[in-house]
Amino acid sequence: MASTSAAGAGIGLGSDGRPVIGIIGGSGVYDIPGLTDIGWRRISSPFGAPSDELMFGRLGDVQLVFLPRHGRGHVHAPSDLNYRANVDAMKRAGVTEILSVSAVGSLKEDLPPGTFVIVDDFIDRTFAREKSFFTKGCVAHVSMAHPVCRRLGDAVEAAGQRLGLDIRRGGTYIAMEGPQFSTLAESKLYRSWGASVIGMTNMPEAKLAREAELCYATVAMVTDFDCWHPEHDKVTVEQVVKVLLGNADHARALVKEVAPALADRREPCHAGCHTALDHALITAPEKRDPELLARLDAVAGRVLGA
Numbered sequence: 001m002a003s004t005s006a007a008g009a010g011i012g013l014g015s016d017g018r019p020v021i022g023i024i025g026g027s028g029v030y031d032i033p034g035l036t037d038i039g040w041r042r043i044s045s046p047f048g049a050p051s052d053e054l055m056f057g058r059l060g061d062v063q064l065v066f067l068p069r070h071g072r073g074h075v076h077a078p079s080d081l082n083y084r085a086n087v088d089a090m091k092r093a094g095v096t097e098i099l100s101v102s103a104v105g106s107l108k109e110d111l112p113p114g115t116f117v118i119v120d121d122f123i124d125r126t127f128a129r130e131k132s133f134f135t136k137g138c139v140a141h142v143s144m145a146h147p148v149c150r151r152l153g154d155a156v157e158a159a160g161q162r163l164g165l166d167i168r169r170g171g172t173y174i175a176m177e178g179p180q181f182s183t184l185a186e187s188k189l190y191r192s193w194g195a196s197v198i199g200m201t202n203m204p205e206a207k208l209a210r211e212a213e214l215c216y217a218t219v220a221m222v223t224d225f226d227c228w229h230p231e232h233d234k235v236t237v238e239q240v241v242k243v244l245l246g247n248a249d250h251a252r253a254l255v256k257e258v259a260p261a262l263a264d265r266r267e268p269c270h271a272g273c274h275t276a277l278d279h280a281l282i283t284a285p286e287k288r289d290p291e292l293l294a295r296l297d298a299v300a301g302r303v304l305g306a
């Protein structure tokens, strides 16, 4: 298994000194066919059970680790996902950057179903999830001012353009608790806030990726117009799944196009993702809870000296 290295190979690089690309596949994306050296492996995490085994594979000489967010067969609901275990398991697997591939509803007329949006901001309206690795006994506050990695976004944008996808740069993703879709009043409210797309999963995932010092970016694949649109009265799973199947093929192509472009990095992310904890820990060293510190070995070993 690969592992991230603080010293030997370099901050934010895998044990062989190269990036390891993590993909979290959302609704409709439960595998990535076409990789070589594929193996599904269970990674245990002190934060609980990840959604599924992780799939390790290669694309040429690039190492990829894939996790189906809802599990193969889509068994886990958004509120039941163990986001901490998922991100921790990715980090333990040696992943250095996470690309999230997610189905979303559109809150804008000019983002019709089939559009891909590289979101650059989030509004977190979720309320029933564990949102931090840093709890009692080791408190930390990371910045979420710029919640996605620009460098990762640049690479995804270029890859999408090379493939001729309708891919847009920028947009705010509103994360709702779900699992029910929004009411009409909620949908209108989110539009009035200027949000671009809506989904149920990217928070707290993005926050946890930042705490784990991983680059994170999202490709939001529009499946529907939510319920605000005068010509689309309500969202149904049937309608979402119909669009999702086409989107999922494009998403897999995008992953295969972008991964090699990410593999050349030999330094930590210049946007600071790999050093996010440098000034974040606030609990006095002598007051830190050894049991929590032990659980933080993968996420924060770089700064805790684990």
Ligand SMILES: CSC[C@H]1O[C@H](OP(=O)(O)O)[C@H](O)[C@@H]1O
Residues within 6 Å of the ligand: 025, 026, 027, 028, 069, 070, 078, 101, 102, 103, 104, 178, 198, 199, 200, 201, 202, 237, 240
């Ligand atoms: C099947 S539509 C609702 C479902 O799809 C999205 O999940 P993901 O981000 O994992 O693709 C949305 O957030 C909901 O969980």
Ligand SMILES: Nc1ncnc2[nH]cnc12
Residues within 6 Å of the ligand: 103, 104, 105, 106, 176, 181, 182, 198, 199, 200, 223, 224, 225, 226, 227, 235, 240
């Ligand atoms: N309209 C919508 N609201 C929330 N999550 C979604 N995922 C796909 N479409 C969605």
